[in-house]
Amino acid sequence: MVNLEDLKTPKTNTWCPGCGNFGILMAFKKALIELGMEREDAVLVSGIGCHGKMVNYVNINGFHGIHGRVLPLAKGIKLANPNLKVVGFAGDADQYNEGWSHFAHAIRMNVDMTLIVHDNMVLGLTTGQATSTSQQGFKSKSTPFGVIPPMLNPVAHALVSDGTFVARGFSGDMFHLKKLIVEAIKHRGFAFVDVFQPCVTFNYLNTYDWFSQRVYKLEEEGHDVTDRRKALEKTFEWGDRIPIGIFYNKERPTYYDNLPHVKGVPLTKVPAENVDITSTINEMM
Amino acid sequence: MLVGGEAGAGISRSGFLFAKTCLRGGLYVFGANDYQSLIRGGHNFYTVRANNEMVYSQADTVDLLLALNKETILFHKDELVAGAGIVYDGDQIELTDEELERDDIKLYSVPLRSIVKELEGPQIMENTVALGAAIALLDYELELLNSVLRDTFKPKVAEQNIEAAKKGYNYTKENYKDKFGYELQKTDLAGKNRVFLTGNEAICLGALNAGCKFYAAYPMTPATPLLHFLAPLEKEYKMVVIQAENEIAAVNMVAGASYAGVRSMTATSGGGFCLMSEGLGMVGMTETSPVIVLVQRPGPSTGLPTYTAQGDLRFAIHASQGEFPRVLIAPGDVEESFYSTLEAFNLAEKFQIPALIISDKYLAESHGTAEPFDQNRIGIDCGKLITETEYTGEEEYKRHKFTEDGISPRAMPGTKGAIVRTNADEHNELGYTTEDPVLTTKMNDKRFKKLDALNKELENYETVKLYGPEKADATIIGWGSTKGPIREAMKLLKEEDVTVNFLQVVYLHPFPAGKVQGMLQSAKKTIVVENNKTSQLTSLIREHLLKTIDHKILKYDGRPFNPEALSKSIKEVL
Numbered sequence: 001m002v003n004l005e006d007l008k009t010p011k012t013n014t015w016c017p018g019c020g021n022f023g024i025l026m027a028f029k030k031a032l033i034e035l036g037m038e039r040e041d042a043v044l045v046s047g048i049g050c051h052g053k054m055v056n057y058v059n060i061n062g063f064h065g066i067h068g069r070v071l072p073l074a075k076g077i078k079l080a081n082p083n084l085k086v087v088g089f090a091g092d093a094d095q096y097n098e099g100w101s102h103f104a105h106a107i108r109m110n111v112d113m114t115l116i117v118h119d120n121m122v123l124g125l126t127t128g129q130a131t132s133t134s135q136q137g138f139k140s141k142s143t144p145f146g147v148i149p150p151m152l153n154p155v156a157h158a159l160v161s162d163g164t165f166v167a168r169g170f171s172g173d174m175f176h177l178k179k180l181i182v183e184a185i186k187h188r189g190f191a192f193v194d195v196f197q198p199c200v201t202f203n204y205l206n207t208y209d210w211f212s213q214r215v216y217k218l219e220e221e222g223h224d225v226t227d228r229r230k231a232l233e234k235t236f237e238w239g240d241r242i243p244i245g246i247f248y249n250k251e252r253p254t255y256y257d258n259l260p261h262v263k264g265v266p267l268t269k270v271p272a273e274n275v276d277i278t279s280t281i282n283e284m285m
Numbered sequence: 286m287l288v289g290g291e292a293g294a295g296i297s298r299s300g301f302l303f304a305k306t307c308l309r310g311g312l313y314v315f316g317a318n319d320y321q322s323l324i325r326g327g328h329n330f331y332t333v334r335a336n337n338e339m340v341y342s343q344a345d346t347v348d349l350l351l352a353l354n355k356e357t358i359l360f361h362k363d364e365l366v367a368g369a370g371i372v373y374d375g376d377q378i379e380l381t382d383e384e385l386e387r388d389d390i391k392l393y394s395v396p397l398r399s400i401v402k403e404l405e406g407p408q409i410m411e412n413t414v415a416l417g418a419a420i421a422l423l424d425y426e427l428e429l430l431n432s433v434l435r436d437t438f439k440p441k442v443a444e445q446n447i448e449a450a451k452k453g454y455n456y457t458k459e460n461y462k463d464k465f466g467y468e469l470q471k472t473d474l475a476g477k478n479r480v481f482l483t484g485n486e487a488i489c490l491g492a493l494n495a496g497c498k499f500y501a502a503y504p505m506t507p508a509t510p511l512l513h514f515l516a517p518l519e520k521e522y523k524m525v526v527i528q529a530e531n532e533i534a535a536v537n538m539v540a541g542a543s544y545a546g547v548r549s550m551t552a553t554s555g556g557g558f559c560l561m562s563e564g565l566g567m568v569g570m571t572e573t574s575p576v577i578v579l580v581q582r583p584g585p586s587t588g589l590p591t592y593t594a595q596g597d598l599r600f601a602i603h604a605s606q607g608e609f610p611r612v613l614i615a616p617g618d619v620e621e622s623f624y625s626t627l628e629a630f631n632l633a634e635k636f637q638i639p640a641l642i643i644s645d646k647y648l649a650e651s652h653g654t655a656e657p658f659d660q661n662r663i664g665i666d667c668g669k670l671i672t673e674t675e676y677t678g679e680e681e682y683k684r685h686k687f688t689e690d691g692i693s694p695r696a697m698p699g700t701k702g703a704i705v706r707t708n709a710d711e712h713n714e715l716g717y718t719t720e721d722p723v724l725t726t727k728m729n730d731k732r733f734k735k736l737d738a739l740n741k742e743l744e745n746y747e748t749v750k751l752y753g754p755e756k757a758d759a760t761i762i763g764w765g766s767t768k769g770p771i772r773e774a775m776k777l778l779k780e781e782d783v784t785v786n787f788l789q790v791v792y793l794h795p796f797p798a799g800k801v802q803g804m805l806q807s808a809k810k811t812i813v814v815e816n817n818k819t820s821q822l823t824s825l826i827r828e829h830l831l832k833t834i835d836h837k838i839l840k841y842d843g844r845p846f847n848p849e850a851l852s853k854s855i856k857e858v859l
Contacts, residue, residue: 011717043698045541048709055708056717061698063544064708064718065537066567072534076541076549077698079525080499084545084699105530261520267498268546268697272665275522277493281657283436284486285308285477 001036002060004029011056020120020197020208021050023171025057028087028116030174031181032060042085045074047099049091050125050199051118068098071106071115078113081268082256085185086113093123093131096152100132103154107161107190112254114184114191117154118171120199121206128202138205156235158192159228159248165191166231166248170215172198172208176244183246189254196244211242218245225249286419287361288412289330290353292323299351299412300331302437303419304652306430307335308481311472315769316481316652317343317845322506322590328356337472339654341618342769345849348467349422351415353397355380365390368466372418372457374398374411393422393461400452406445413446417453422461425469427454480619480655484648484766485510485552487619487655488578491626492550493522494660497576499542499549501527501535506590507646508552508580532557536564539575543568544707546670546697548630552578555597556587562604565639569609571707572685572693572732574633574640576626581645583843592843593647595765595816599824601643602794608729610736613641613794617768619653621791627663628746635668635742636735637692643793645816647845648766669694671703678702683714687727691734740795748797751804753786759859760808762834764790764822766845767814773848774855783856785812790822798829805832812836812858816845 007029015021032042039060046052048067055062061084065073070088078086095103095117106115122140123129129142133154137146158166165187169177177195184191196215198208223245224230231248256263288300297318304316312335320329332343346366352358352373358380365371367389373380375394382388395418397411404410413434420427427450434446482490489511492500502512512528519526525542529535532553539549553561558579568575579601583594601613612632616622625642633640671694676682682703686693693714698705706716711728713719719728753775763771771787778785788804790797805811811834813823818841823834836858840846 009717039704040699040701052710053718055706059704061704062706062708062716063541063571064710064712064716065540066563066709069533069537069564069567072529072537073541076499076501076538076543077545078541079527079538080542080545080547080549081697081699101530102534105534259525261523262525267525267542268699270496270498270523272496272548272667272670274660274665275493275496277490277658277660279521280490280493280518281480282477284480284482285657 002032002039004033006039007032007059009057009059013057014053015050016201018200019050020171020199021118023174023177024116024118024195024197025054027174027177027181029058030178031185034178034182035185037085042087043077044087044089045070045077046089047091047094049094049123051089051091051094054089068094069102070094071099071102074113075106075109075111078111079256081266082112083266087185088113088115090115090117092117092119092121092133096132096154104157104161107158107163107192109255110164110189110252112189112256114193116181116193116195118197119194120197120203122199122203124199124202135205140202153235154194155247156232159232159235163192163248164189164251167193167246168196168244169193170196170211170244172212176217180246187249188251214240214242215244216241218243218247286333286349286351287330287347288351288353288415289328289357289361291325292320292327292329293325294353295409295412296329296353297331299416300333301652302430302433303416304333305433305481306420307333307469308479308654309429309432309475309477310426310469311474311476312336312469313339313654314481314652315340315342315654317647318650320591328360330357330361335469341772342845342848345847349419351419352378353411353415354378359384362387370422370465372415372422391465393418393457395453395456397453400456401449404445404449404452406449410446410449413449414453417450418457420450421454421457422465423467423469426471427451480657481652482619482655483510483650483652484616484619484622484644485580485650486514487622488626488642488644489514490658491623492576492630493518495548495627495630496665497548497550497630498524499539499547500524500551501529501538502551502553503529503532503535503557505554505557507582507649508554508557508578510650511552511578532560533564536561536577540564540568540571540573543573543575544571544698548634550576550578552580554580554582555584558597558600558604566605566607566609567709568639569605569611570709572637573707574637576629576633576640576642578642578644580649581643583841589843591646593645593766593816593845594841594843595645596818598643598793598821601641609732610636610739611639611641611794612739613643613792615643615765615791615793616648617765617789617791618648620655622648623658624663625791631663631666632739634670635666636739637668637695638735638739643765645766668692671696671700673697673700676700676703684716685712685714685728685731687714687731690738691731692738736795743792743795743797746792748792749800749804750789750791751786752789754784755786756807757784757786757809759785759810759812759855760805761785761787761812761814761855762790762822762826763787763814764793767816770846770848770851771814774852777848777852778855783859785855793825796825796829801826802830810835810859812838812855814838814846814851816840
């Protein structure tokens with residue numbers, strides 16, 4: 001079982017001091033420890049953006065992929081070897097702009113994996129442009145007169161795409177976030193956690209204080225996580241009060257459950273040898 | 286034989302059935318499918334060429350035309366040889382002499398629709414009646430067609446079709462007693478002993494034989510048939526076949542599966558390959574090893590979706606930003622499609638590079654005759670794979686470890702004691718991101734050392750092939766699907782005492798410069814034959830050998846070369 005020391009890497013962290021990513025990093029490490037995982041059991045898949053550096057800061061299996069493509073990459077890994085715990089990390093621009101189509105399809109496919117989105121409502125690594133979760137009117141280098149369209153609501157989208165585990169965390173509340181991540185990894189199916197993660201350098205609007213004053217925990221208000229309609233209603237709350245916690249949690253068969261012919265033996269364990277194709281060849285005579 | 290009609294009338298199926306009937310009688314057969322990008326209407330046709338000896342392509346002319354509608358006759362009348370026959374339904378099609386403009390054609394009207402009505406069958410069965418009529422005219426054995434029908438359809442439908450064929454056969458025998466002039470005869474090879482399949486199918490068989498367990502793709506003509514072929518076999522071969530949400534997802538999925546340790550493949554055509562370009566670069570950078578099949582069609586952009594071209598050669602060689610080694614193989618017939626795929630999987634894993642197979646609509650969707658493939662000719666070579674039991678864990682595992690040949694030992698994630706980390710950013714041996722100039726240079730060198738190793742390995746491969754005499758009046762150079770028409774054209778030229786030989790470049794990247802150079806040294810005249818506008822092979826030869834090609838014969842109308850026309854073009858430049 002891993003401890004914090006095992007998870008350390010030789011790489012120097014280059015996030016800005018006070019970056020919301022630190023809360024996610026620590027919450028994830030603590031979740032791995034709490035789950036009693038081995039380093040070899042998990043694969044961390046990340047996209048491009050400040051979050052993408054996660055692969056450098058957690059000493060477990062990792063694949064630092066390309067912008068927006070965390071989900072198909074992660075799905076390929078998981079379906080090839082279902083024994084691995086696959087956790088994808090993406091940024092808000094990464095997932096909700098560049099990788100938006102993969103988002104809906106991964107959720108409906110219900111591959112047994114976790115997606116954690118570092119949602120700071122701005123593009124950080126490219127030095128401050130708007131993303132699809134930037135608030136209407138948000139001024140950035142690319143939107144000097146303010147963002148025109150309304151923001152996307154990824155949590156609602158996850159629900160209407162038939163998500164089986166839909167949650168939102170706040171990196172300013174690391175212990176709460178850790179609990180969410182533990183539940184997400186334990187969830188059998190596709191688990192999605194959107195994480196409010198203040199960008200201290202480029203998002204002057206959605207700061208730690210801004211979030212702290214608004215977020216409240218769904219579990220403290222008796223929210224029923226099996227009621228999808230209620231959960232959907234909750235996703236529309238945006239203003240003085242913004243809910244975090246588990247919106248919805250109800251299992252349905254995973255994609256792999258529907259592949260009984262490969263169940264039991266991961267594809268990676270099939271011995272490498274010429275496969276007899278005589279029966280198929282005979283049909284072509 | 287050519288069968289034509291509108292889309293949705295089962296044209297390609299009936300052409301295929303006729304072709305298979307020829308195959309079962311021991312003939313060598315080639316079948317080419319010409320269809321448009323629509324579901325109903327339009328004009329579709331399928332040509333079958335059968336002979337006692339090997340046939341490599343379709344012919345320029347038609348001896349027997351099965352016309353399911355009038356357009357087929359008007360469209361193809363000029364391709365008919367003198368003495369050719371047309372089977373059609375005179376009750377449905379009114380044909381005047383002025384329209385036909387030919388007095389050297391034999392017309393065989395068969396009441397296709399009435400016969401189907403009498404049998405209370407669906408209208409699509411008119412094809413089968415026409416096939417029966419064709420068998421009668423060609424003095425061939427109806428039982429061969431029956432056996433094919435039984436293997437193709439469910440018992441009840443098969444019996445109905447057999448009855449329809451019989452009616453067409455009997456009607457023709459009774460009403461047209463004079464010899465047609467062409468006949469088919471069973472040979473010693475009759476029976477079920479050779480395969481008749483498309484290039485796409487051969488690639489699928491190669492992938493299955495190679496132990497491919499993961500296939501992800503998005504439908505795009507003419508690469509869709511791979512998905513159609515593999516999807517129903519998913520259970521039998523215990524593999525995962527996924528229709529991805531798009532080509533970007535498909536290439537990332539196969540990259541992920543490859544990282545996990547599974548042989549994986551995707552296939553697409555030009556537009557989809559554009560979308561895969563970024564993923565292809567990631568594969569190069571992360572040293573993963575999926576096989577990517579590019580089935581070309583004419584471009585640019587959507588171009589002619591259901592037709593053929595060889596315009597993506599340079600694109601396949603250069604696709605994606607930056608520089609990284611890859612291998613690009615261009616099979617020229619169904620047999621090569623099978624064996625090249627096995628080679629692709631081995632080379633990809635051995636050198637931890639993307640392996641690309643480049644094909645085109647003509648090869649991918651035409652049926653060719655082949656001996657049943659040797660399933661053990663090309664074994665499985667996973668390269669430097671460390672299995673779980675082999676991993677000692679004595680030193681920290683480095684996924685991108687520097688080695689003499691640039692190839693790092695490959696462990697699968699999940700291996701006890703090994704942390705398998707890779708990175709689309711430039712990285713160090715452990716897979717951590719780096720921006721260090723020295724390390725960046727070293728990692729580029731490491732990746733390109735693999736190209737040296739690959740080049741060495743390929744010395745033992747048939748990267749180029751020479752057909753015909755060593756000494757010839759001219760040497761034709763080509764790649765991919767033009768192989769068939771070129772070999773047929775060579776037969777025709779030989780009859781006219783023109784000797785040419787043919788250099789087929791099978792491996793286009795890395796370019797087998799030494800071998801091509803050697804073979805071209807004694808060439809009197811060089812002629813490049815390609816299905817593209819700018820002669821991309823010529824530019825490769827120039828790039829690698831500083832050699833000028835004497836003549837180029839190029840076709841870029843979406844259609845494959847016809848052998849007779851090609852032989853004429855060759856003669857013109859000699």
